[in-house]
Amino acid sequence: MDLLRLVAFDPEDLAVISAHLQDSLLQVGDIAYLPKERRFAIQIRRYDWEAATPQRRLTCMHFEHVKAVRVRGIDQSNKDAVLNLLAIAFDEKDAPSGTATLIFADGGAIQVDLECIEMQMKDIGPVWAAESRPQHEDLSRAERL
Template sequence: MTGVVRLRAVDIEDLRVVSALLQDAIIPIADMAFLPDAQQFVMLASRFQWEGRAPEDGPTPDDGAEAATRINCAVHFSGVTAVRRRGVDLRQRGAFLSLLALEPSEGALLLRLSGGADIRLEGGAIECRLSDRGDPWPVPARPDHGLD
């Protein structure tokens, strides 16, 4: 198993690391909130643990050398002045979103979601904190984007 991840991202390079860790995270709509008075956007995600132990015959764990796992992860964005969304219906509290990537944009951070949906966090200097919560659990398969 891997260790608990706790990160703080303050620039584009840091956000690339966080984006890689959150790729294919599952986010319940009920576990997202924008707190405008505090300029914060928070969410709880079930992230796939891409950073698993590397297999003995290769540089990455992507070939299935270790059992696939997920872990709950708290993600906190500060410095957020507005949140816009496309293709996300917040009234569907029981629905789940699949996060593909975080993309910095001028004056914003885009959360790219499957199905062409987006959440746009607007703000001048958005900082992100990520912290794993609880124990990982096994999942039957690794996410597959059909790119082979």
């Protein structure tokens, strides 16, 4: 498969990127907030859901037009800690501004306040075999409600 490169300018685009980034792994040390550049960036190990065999790809993602970043439930001093990205949600405040929330397993989250959505993800290589395919509990409809 060719390298994947996606750009988001609205909540629907961001939902597509979120699906591609589900179950990505990253280290706390691979997270960068650059307030002078108004950019938030992460280097991740993306699980390639489209590949025939379980594999991960080195991928970078970043948000532009960042006003602020808040972290909850993540020990920022432990740069080697591994986080599992479950999803990216967007809560529109005063269109086009809003907050993108990166939701991690074990309850951690990063909220990125944006003037508008301008986000990019890009595979940068390399590719390697994943130990297994990520699995999630299949909750019954009653449990989800």
